[in-house]
Amino acid sequence: MKPLASLAVDVLDAGSRPRAGRTPCHIGTNLTFTTELLESYCLREWEPIIYDALIVMGAVEFCDRIFRRPVQHWGREIELRIPVHEPERWNASEVSRALHDALCFVTGDRWSLSFIARRTPFTLPKQVPIPIASDIDAVIPFSDGLDSCAVAGLMHKQMGDRMMRVRLGTKRFCSPESTEKQPFTSIPYKVKRTNSKFVESSARSRGFKFAMVSGLAAYLVQANRIIVPESGQGALGPALVPVGQTYEDYRNHPMFMSRMEKVLFALYGRRICYAFPRIWYTKGETLDSFVKECCDGPAWATTWSCWQPNYQVSVEHKKRQCGVCAACQLRRMSVHAAGLSERPDTYVWENLKASSFNEGAAGGFTHVLKAQYQYAIAGTLHLAELSALQEDQMNNGTIKLAASQLAKALSLTESEAGARLARLLSQHKREWNGFLDALGESSFIVKWTRRS
Structure with missing residues (x-):
């Protein structure tokens, strides 16, 4: 069997150098954080796991996007070393097994992740804790998409303020004129490539990123449920009918989310489940229900589906x-x-x-x-x-x-x-x-x- 195309990346904090033969990923250059948005994840007091989890998400995305998939076959072999505040937590066998299983499954690649101690701890320049209700039951990942808008509306009708929205992407959903701080207003980091553009667009690691972001939010607000807003065609269709010879797309599939539940339990020590309220309905049925049942039904027309x-x-x-x-x-x-x-x-x-x-x-x-x-x-x-x-x-x-x-x-x-x-x-x-x-x-x- 022909060996897989391989990539080795070292994520570097200040003062670090990559090992021989490793591609560097510099925190502060390739992974940049927005302090104001990072504060929206500091709900009560600073926890190193917040920053470490975000670094892991960004590092995985960096590797996925700089490494073009081979023409003749799908999979790649990716070795990644990441500096974190709590390497013993991330290197624990339960976390490592669950993390590798989820990443390999959703991307179709062979991953090898290891964690080392940071040279210097990250400190948040300032922190204004955001008060939140103590009875949050669920979080819902929220984007500009039609399903996201419709399912958030339908679930809010059922749950009211017991559901909290978590923004996916860098564009905020809160009003910039508002003086009231809100949690999870945007993903607080960006991934960049030095002196060139990213070359791989399949973006299977986005499923891992969004599942981890929503899992981190659920952990921070002590919710036990994450609502996945995809309707049936979006969640199941890409795995049932893959495009050409590509690996099945499981980014919104229950089989992937069940693996992510194990990651969250191993990492945070809490049972957090992913729920699929509209998986057995089409997008058309979900839209129809939203328009008929929710007072903000016309909002669907402002949503965005295209990725180009x-x-x-x-x-x-x-x-x-x-x-x-x-x-x-x-x-x-x-x-x-x-x-x-x-x-x-x-x-x-x-x-x-x-x-x-x-x-x-x-x-x-x-x-x-x-x-x-x-x-x-x-x-x-x-x-x-x-x-x-x-x-x-x-x-x-x-x-x-x-x-x-x-x-x-x-x-x-x-x-x-x-x-x-x-x-x-x-x-x-x-x-x-x-x-x-x-x-x-x-x-x-x-x-x-x-x-x-």
């Missing part, structure tokens, strides 16, 4: 969502299923009824990229293959295995998991076919599905 960068999806210097990647097509299908509509200028590809890909783009969009065409085809075929999964008896084994794995991860019987998965796939098929019918036979999207 500004320079690729701007029309006349105004950023739009692309409208054709897998995430955008799932969004548009879900909006249609919920009986809602959006302004055409929400997307670069305003008209999915157009007979050709280029004709569907906005008039002011002049630089159609080959990559966008490929993303659009991949997104279309992913949603189409997921809708056809139950039609081919050859997929029965895949579906049965998925149901068995979900049953174990979610403490269900296999028959319960199988029935719920079958209903989800059937509903996705109805919504997808309804979306295609609305586009019409001349649509380039519909033509692509017919060719497959």
Whole structure:
């Protein structure tokens, strides 16, 4: 067997040097912290585990993004050494086993992490403890996405102030004009590469990062539950129907989160579980429930689903969502299923009824990229293959295995998991076919599905 492509990285605090043959990752240069935002994680008093956990997240992301995956196979071998305040805590066998299991599972890589003592302890320049209620039952990771908005609204209706939001990303969700300090307003660090751009975009380590951030927040507010806002297609679809020959995407899957529960217990000594209130529903069903049940239902229209960068999806210097990647097509299908509509200028590809890909783009969009065409085809075929999964008896084994794995991860019987998965796939098929019918036979999207 051909050996895996390998990378060795030493994370360095002030005054440290990398070992021979190791790539340096400098704290303060490659991993930078925002003091004000870091304070939002200091709810009562400073704990070294807060900083150490954030350093581990950033170091893993750095390794994942600087190391391009090989063309012929997916996996890589990554060795990472990190300075922390409590190396004995991180090197403990229970933590090490759980951490390696979760990281290897979610990324498809082979990781080897070790921890050494920091040369000097990190001290927070100032600290203003943030008062929080003592009856927080759950935290929910919160982003600009449609599922995030809808599920946060639905769960807030049930739980009120017993649920706390944890921001994923560097953009704050609180008002910058507000003088009241709020917890977890943004992830307080950024990852940068020295003198060049990151080369790997698969970003499987983001699942680890977001699970760790929400786990740290749950530990700090003494909550015993983390609400995962993904609906069924987003949580299960990427593992059921992987793209091409890539490793299955488990970033929002219960099988990964069950591994992260073991990491949190080993690291913090507390039982914290990940809950999936909308995993057996489509995004369209979740959106429909949010609009009908929540007073802030119109907020869904301000959410963002597309992941493409500004320079690729701007029309006349105004950023739009692309409208054709897998995430955008799932969004548009879900909006249609919920009986809602959006302004055409929400997307670069305003008209999915157009007979050709280029004709569907906005008039002011002049630089159609080959990559966008490929993303659009991949997104279309992913949603189409997921809708056809139950039609081919050859997929029965895949579906049965998925149901068995979900049953174990979610403490269900296999028959319960199988029935719920079958209903989800059937509903996705109805919504997808309804979306295609609305586009019409001349649509380039519909033509692509017919060719497959």
